Amino acid sequence: MEIRLAKSYGFCFGVKRAIEIAEDSKNATTMGPLIHNNEEINRLKENFNVKTANGMNEIGDAKRIIIRTHGITKEDLERLKKSNKEIIDATCPFVTKPQEIVKKMSEEGYKIVIFGDEKHPEVRGVKSYAKNGAIVILSTKELEGEKLGAKVAIVSQTTRKVEEFKKVVSYLVERVPEVRVFNTICNATFENQDAARELSQEADVMIVIGGRNSSNTKQLLTISQENCKDSYLIEREDELNRSWFEGKKVCGVTAGASTPDWIIDRVISKIREITL
């Protein structure tokens, strides 16, 4: 069986940057998991003693706090600043951007719509910058019945699919006199998605490596499934199942933006081993 790697996969700029920051900040504590990849977080803990607090209440007497790539809420940031701890900001600049946009647009009186998953930490952070709240949606259905007013500003979670974002924009354009559209979907997301789309058309089995809590990884799985029904999301190589590869000719491999190369290497080795 042939194994083909997607043309673009894995670590994005923001994740690489965050990991470098963490490696340079020994003994620090991250506010929320630094990235959505447990394996990499364990490595940072073992090699650099970078610990993870899963919320303000777990921070305790930690002195150096790293803000996760997905960012945190405005309120948490203010509390951290008041507590006189050293703050090291590893928020991805592509996430800081929608935070700033939402702050400015809500101050200018725009109704804020965020296209994204309201439970995702990135979205919770971005939403917290809206002066008078924001409507968080994943489909136009959720906009039905909402009072949208005369001017709406819309941003997207950085890891969504642009096709879905455009559908929401179209819905708004038909109903709202002014719609200010900020396409905050990040390029790395686009590139990994495009590559997954292409590869999944050639493959008869697709392995998507990444965290189950990673939004961009889940999008890669959805895209792969559209073209290749035998697509699987795994976090570690020991989740691979020999039966997935029986009778297959081409195995495509891709990985989410928070999946380190060393995990991808292990997965590929393991696929080779069990299909020998």
Place this chain on the structure above:
Amino acid sequence: MEIRLAKSYGFCFGVKRAIEIAEDSKNATTMGPLIHNNEEINRLKENFNVKTANGMNEIGDAKRIIIRTHGITKEDLERLKKSNKEIIDATCPFVTKPQEIVKKMSEEGYKIVIFGDEKHPEVRGVKSYAKNGAIVILSTKELEGEKLGAKVAIVSQTTRKVEEFKKVVSYLVERVPEVRVFNTICNATFENQDAARELSQEADVMIVIGGRNSSNTKQLLTISQENCKDSYLIEREDELNRSWFEGKKVCGVTAGASTPDWIIDRVISKIREITL
């Protein structure tokens, strides 16, 4: 044969307003045809001595100038102001709006895209307010190869179809970080279009009454043709052809926003007469 009138048709707010202004301005001269309906323009000439100048060079020594519903260019307006003539503004407020938007957005550094027909007087007027020019397009094809930059503001000619406008917006959203969308398509346009769509699904022959130079009338024809292949655009009742109605059961009638009721009445009478 049954004759059915569309639920919404004919005169819009801006046209009604312009005609009232013209009737109150005896002996004035309109800058460009007041509305896109020759019959109504002839009536205003005969009953109120309101003449039509087809450009600055035809104005001569006219003292009172009425600005047409579609508006005029910024340059022509400035020239008129300098000439000390009395200016009576019959520009439709829904056209003044995109003029103001284009002025403001171009001053704020947005690249301007106008969705409309570059030869139409409304669009020529709106475009003239763009500080550094504007891209005028009717399809995304015309945007290919354009340098769009980081922020684009888009307005629409008031009489276009929203489906086409949304396609252009989608194209921009995928390529430009900030797209500021002003849906300047007017409600009367929507309503007449929706009613034409509905009626043309029931009718086996459709008569669309309006000027051949009228953008919104042409849209009504296109929409009618989508559902009823026997759709005809006429300006006057004497263009009706008996053969159009042979073997038909339901004749739908609609009219553009600049078509006066008296013409519609004449057309309906004539249809009754020739199908008796």
